[in-house]
Structure formats: structure tokens, C-alpha cells
Amino acid sequence: MASAEYDNVYKVFDSGEDEVVAVEDLSLTVEEGEFLVLVGPSGCGKSTTLRLLAGLETISDGEIRITDEVVNDEKPKDRDIAMVFQNYALYPHKTVRENMAFGLEMTTELADSEIQARVDEAAEMLSITELLDRRPKALSGGQKQRVALGRAIVREPTVFLMDEPLSNLDAKLRTEMRTELQQLHDKLGVATVYVTHDQTEAMTMGDRIAVLDGGQLQQLGTPLECYHEPSNRFVAGFIGSPSMNFVEMEYDSTVGRGLTDGVTYQFTDEQAEILGSRNRVTLGIRPEDVGLASQSGPDTVEATVEVVEPMGREHLLHLDVGGDEVTASVSGDYNIDIGDRVRLRFPRDRIHAFDAD
Numbered sequence: 001m002a003s004a005e006y007d008n009v010y011k012v013f014d015s016g017e018d019e020v021v022a023v024e025d026l027s028l029t030v031e032e033g034e035f036l037v038l039v040g041p042s043g044c045g046k047s048t049t050l051r052l053l054a055g056l057e058t059i060s061d062g063e064i065r066i067t068d069e070v071v072n073d074e075k076p077k078d079r080d081i082a083m084v085f086q087n088y089a090l091y092p093h094k095t096v097r098e099n100m101a102f103g104l105e106m107t108t109e110l111a112d113s114e115i116q117a118r119v120d121e122a123a124e125m126l127s128i129t130e131l132l133d134r135r136p137k138a139l140s141g142g143q144k145q146r147v148a149l150g151r152a153i154v155r156e157p158t159v160f161l162m163d164e165p166l167s168n169l170d171a172k173l174r175t176e177m178r179t180e181l182q183q184l185h186d187k188l189g190v191a192t193v194y195v196t197h198d199q200t201e202a203m204t205m206g207d208r209i210a211v212l213d214g215g216q217l218q219q220l221g222t223p224l225e226c227y228h229e230p231s232n233r234f235v236a237g238f239i240g241s242p243s244m245n246f247v248e249m250e251y252d253s254t255v256g257r258g259l260t261d262g263v264t265y266q267f268t269d270e271q272a273e274i275l276g277s278r279n280r281v282t283l284g285i286r287p288e289d290v291g292l293a294s295q296s297g298p299d300t301v302e303a304t305v306e307v308v309e310p311m312g313r314e315h316l317l318h319l320d321v322g323g324d325e326v327t328a329s330v331s332g333d334y335n336i337d338i339g340d341r342v343r344l345r346f347p348r349d350r351i352h353a354f355d356a357d
């Protein structure tokens with residue numbers, strides 16, 4: 001049984017004059033116990049996708065189910081979910097204990113003793129027991145975030161929904177909380193849908209990630225699947241840091257060769273089969289996969305060095321390859337200067353081929 005499912009879901013915001021399709025034909029299953037990250041650039045529809053599951057937005061078309069039950073018309077409080085927001089959304093005049101208990105008091109018939117027991121247990125799990133009598137203004141950002149998490153935990157929901165919960169924390173605390181959230185998830189085993197625009201957060205936290213762009217699901221897979229086998233150029237460019245390089249080429253399908261401004265590249269037979277008869281292609285290669293070659297070969301290209309950035313053990317080289325900028329992360333002792341002509345190897349098992357723009 002899946003924890004939650006989107007089935008051909010649409011969300012259209014219609015403000016009279018213009019229509020925004022924020023979510024377009026989304027089908028997605030949140031498996032029991034998994035940590036699913038929704039990731040993509042600002043405005044791609046992540047929050048809306050999450051808010052539809054929470055019941056904070058109504059869907060325009062399609063079906064949303066939580067544990068096999070259609071919830072399209074259920075109010076947020078009647079859905080078996082708990083949401084953690086970026087801004088914590090705590091009641092300023094209530095103590096931490098009251099904040100954590102309030103949702104349960106309002107939405108369940110649980111006895112007060114049971115509610116307090118759950119609050120105590122969650123507080124202990126989050127190491128905030130000594131803060132239970134304080135009010136939010138006497139808490140740090142990190143502590144407020146724990147209270148917000150505690151309030152979600154006490155509800156014992158089928159799914160946790162988290163909308164950029166760490167983005168108001170400083171970088172160090174954010175990294176610490178990432179680990180803590182994962183540990184908490186492992187302990188509780190509750191399915192979690194987590195929204196972030198930060199691909200590093202997605203890569204490090206997600207069991208699976210759903211990459212969104214323009215309201216559409218671009219790829220759903222494990223972080224490594226999205227990294228090694230991006231389904232399209234958008235995913236290839238979005239996942240990974242520094243970003244994948246792209247070189248636009250004319251393509252001669254009769255010999256499987258790409259050509260740009262004096263640079264040629266010989267694709268493998270397998271790649272040529274996928275590329276078919278088109279006459280323009282985009283070659284993609286990650287900076288860490290680019291090598292320096294001593295001899296020319298079918299998988300090498302000529303390049304001009306434009307910038308050299310020493311990064312400790314590695315050098316980040318910015319080069320011109322037939323008019324496109326390519327970044328290479330190379331290690332070893334190289335004597336490379338700006339303006340040098342060098343030969344780069346794009347290993348053929350490491351390149352990606354996409355449709356040209």
C-alpha cells in the first residue's frame with residue numbers, strides 16, 4: 001500500500017486575466033516509509049504539489065489518495081498528514097508544550113494524558129525537553145524548527161510534508177539538521193515528502209527525488225539515477241555541482257560525428273543509434289569526467305584555456321571548446337596557463353547526448 005498517490009493531477013491558478021498551470025498531469029507515488037524530495041527551480045510547482053497533498057490547495061483535475069483513500073475533497077485536518085513549514089508557524093503566545101499539543105487537541109479525541117505523553121516523547125526525541133515551558137520568542141531558529149518538527153511528530157501521521165524546512169537556518173546548522181532529519185526519519189519510518197530548491201539537499205537526503213520544471217515531472221529516481229542517467233537536458237544541468245557542460249554540435253548521422261567550429265567528436269555506434277538522423281545534437285559531460293589527453297583520438301577535442309582556478313588538490317579549468325564554455329575538474333601537477341591550447345578527453349562512456357536546443 002502506497003502512503004500517497006497523485007494520479008494525473010493538475011493545478012491551474014486562474015486570476016481572471018492569466019492562467020498559470022502550476023502542476024501539469026502529475027502522477028507520482030509516495031511509497032511507504034520513503035523520503036521523497038521534490039526539487040526544482042523557483043516557480044516550478046514544488047510548493048503547490050505539496051500543498052495539494054496537504055489540502056491547502058484544491059486540485060483542478062485528477063485524484064489524490066492517501067493510503068488508498070481519495071482525499072480530493074477532504075479538509076487538511078481530516079487528512080492523515082502533518083506539515084512542517086519554512087517559517088515554523090508557531091503560536092507566539094503559547095508555550096512549546098502548548099504549541100506541540102494544540103494540533104492534536106483540535107483534531108482528535110485523544111485524552112489529555114495521551115497527548116501530553118506524546119509531547120514528552122517527541123520532545124525527548126528532539127532534545128527539547130528543557131524548552132517545553134518557553135515561548136517561541138525565547139528560542140533560536142534551530143530550536144523553533146525542532147518545535148515545528150515536534151508538533152508534526154505528535155500527530156503520528158501517514159505522511160510528513162516539509163516545505164523548505166531548513167532554509168531559514170545558517171549553513172552549518174542546516175547541514176547538521178539534514179543529518180538529524182534523516183536519523184529521525186530512519187527512526188520513525190514515516191513517509192516524508194520534502195520540498196527544496198537545493199539540489200545538494202535533494203541528492204543527500206532523498207531516497208528518491210522528483211525533479212520538477214515548469215509544473216511537469218522531469219524525472220523520478222534515486223539521486224544516483226538522476227545523476228548518472230538524467231532523462232533530459234534540464235535534469236542533467238540541474239543535478240550535480242559544478243553543473244554538467246553542454247557543447248552544441250552539428251551532427252553527421254552517416255558517420256556518427258559531431259562538429260563545432262573546427263572541433264569534432266566521434267560518438268559510439270550505440271549513441272549514434274539513439275541520436276538517429278537528426279542534424280544537431282548537444283553533447284553533455286560532467287566537469288569531473290573531463291580528462292586531459294596527451295594524444296588526439298576520436299574522443300578528444302581541442303580547447304583553449306580561459307581561466308585556471310586552483311582548488312587545492314584539483315584545478316578547475318574553464319575552457320573554450322568550439323565556442324562553448326567547458327569546465328574541467330582535473331587533478332595532478334599540470335603546468336597550465338591562460339591561453340594554452342590543450343586536448344581534452346571526453347570518455348565515451350561518460351558522455352550524454354541530448355537534443356539540441
Ligand code: ADP
Pocket residue numbers: 013014015020021022040041042043044045046047048049
Ligand atoms: P515553487 O514552490 O517551485 O517555487 P510554486 O508551487 O510556489 O513553485 O508556484 C508554481 C507556479 O504557480 C508559479 O508560477 C507561481 O507563481 C504560481 N502560483 C503559486 N501560487 C499561486 C496562487 N495562489 N495564485 C496564482 N499563482 C500561483
